[in-house]
Amino acid sequence: MTADGCAQLADTCARVAARTDSPGAFLRELGREAAGVRRGPLWPVDAGRGGSNRIRGRGFRRHVDDGTEGQARHFAGIVSVAVRIGPRLARWLSIHVGRDAPDSADGRLTDEALDFVRLIRSGELAPADAEAWVRSTICGGGTATPPTLRGRD
Template sequence: MDACAALADSIARLAVRGYSNRRFLTELGRIAGVRRGPLWVFDAARGGRNHLRGRGFHRAVDDQTDGQARHFAGTVAVTARIGGRLARWLTVIVLRDTPDTADGRLSEQAIEFARAIRSGELAQADAAGWMRRRLCHAAA
């Protein structure tokens, strides 16, 4: 399965629902098995769920597993709740996804995505295209 394309398609479907930017980001987290509401922290701590198994990510952010869609969506959801600085610290220190690894680069892209959506710099309507251009292998 091309999980990157499937994630981009899911983002496009979310974008037409008219959610606030924060809600859009937390809804994206549900794709990674990170619920809305107070129990999100438990889902995030256990790594979420891999609802979109497969590959399709650009080589720079592909760790050769079927969990990159979960990784991206989960990091977006966590960043929406705690901010980019703390999310970055958690990914590097706790998860040991340093910037020189595929997972570290994917985490950084997820943090940037969440920041751009929250600030309004990236419109929800353009988010799926951003995903395809920057992260999906077919676009590389």
């Protein structure tokens, strides 16, 4: 049986939120723990090579499940990049460098990650509530209908 990577991602959100005191630190640390994107000046090296699958497994909703065990890395990697360079450039890079078509599972997961960053940075979603957001928004392998996304930056 394949591990539930989405549940592990949600658990990672809870652990990171418990020990960070700012939204930016939470987002960067989530990228480090779940996608292997280091803190400090070498983060672009890690992000540029696609990070690493620190969490393997499935468990994602169908609309964001590309059939691989790397969706937790994809989500957290996009989060890690977006918090540093902004959501517009992160999305552009995902589409044009990562070749994630906007209407693909990876493209939709990118959009969910960017919405997550926006919500955390704006204070609409506290880091302490990130675990529940992940579980209710992107977890649930097999759920056919995607939730409605809020506006983007």
